[in-house]
Amino acid sequence: MEVIIMKDKIQGGKKACDIVKNELDKGAGVFGLATGSSPETLYEELRKSDIDFSDSISINLDEYVGIPADHPQSYHMFMQKHLFNDKPFKKSYLPDGMADAKEEIERYNEILEKNPIDLQILGIGTNGHIGFNEPHTPFNLRTHKVKLTKETIEANKRFFEREKDVPKEAYSMGVQSILEAKKVILLAYGDQKADVVKQMIEGPVTEEIPASALQTHPDVTIILDEQAAKLLS
Numbered sequence: 001m002e003v004i005i006m007k008d009k010i011q012g013g014k015k016a017c018d019i020v021k022n023e024l025d026k027g028a029g030v031f032g033l034a035t036g037s038s039p040e041t042l043y044e045e046l047r048k049s050d051i052d053f054s055d056s057i058s059i060n061l062d063e064y065v066g067i068p069a070d071h072p073q074s075y076h077m078f079m080q081k082h083l084f085n086d087k088p089f090k091k092s093y094l095p096d097g098m099a100d101a102k103e104e105i106e107r108y109n110e111i112l113e114k115n116p117i118d119l120q121i122l123g124i125g126t127n128g129h130i131g132f133n134e135p136h137t138p139f140n141l142r143t144h145k146v147k148l149t150k151e152t153i154e155a156n157k158r159f160f161e162r163e164k165d166v167p168k169e170a171y172s173m174g175v176q177s178i179l180e181a182k183k184v185i186l187l188a189y190g191d192q193k194a195d196v197v198k199q200m201i202e203g204p205v206t207e208e209i210p211a212s213a214l215q216t217h218p219d220v221t222i223i224l225d226e227q228a229a230k231l232l233s
Ligand code: GLP
Pocket: 034, 035, 036, 037, 038, 039, 061, 062, 122, 123, 124, 125, 126, 129, 130, 131, 132, 152
């Protein structure tokens, strides 16, 4: 794992944007994308840049179950707003939160099989989740339907009017699907992530901390701000 510590998330976004550009120049054509606040400064830099994704494919990590693509809090809408409206891709894939689970999981796994990811962008939940792979999710899963933990529902309720509106389930690429990406960039900012960042990088590889699986991947870059890095030895 390469760990890069930047002054703040603005600088982190710029650094990640340089890596995306570099990979695109080297021929990367399939980008795995994430939602959440962590990639927002990267997406802002991408929007301001002259990067052209019109020949590229994007595949998002996850989507809530039970809300339609045009729901204001869907990850479809998040991606439109933060990236796709300004930087359209040739084709963008996200799980369909309203689809039948069995069919949707098969469809998404086929998409991933046909379009191996060159560069995967990730954030990390305070409990160590990546995508929506909550603690104790087996590492060998591809796309699956997930029951969100109380901690994740709590963390995401700020985006919804009432806590009871926060979806309780999601579709997510599995840890195995994430590990199959050629290159991974994980972004984490702020001191609420410091503890889990330490566990991800310096702790044991364990299904208790899904992000610790990244220790087994040959090409991972972790971009942190000073607060998120403050407990690293
Ligand atoms: C959500 C997403 C993850 C994201 C995580 C952290 O649960 N499914 O992909 O990494 O939250 O979010 P944030 O970056 O806002 O801290």
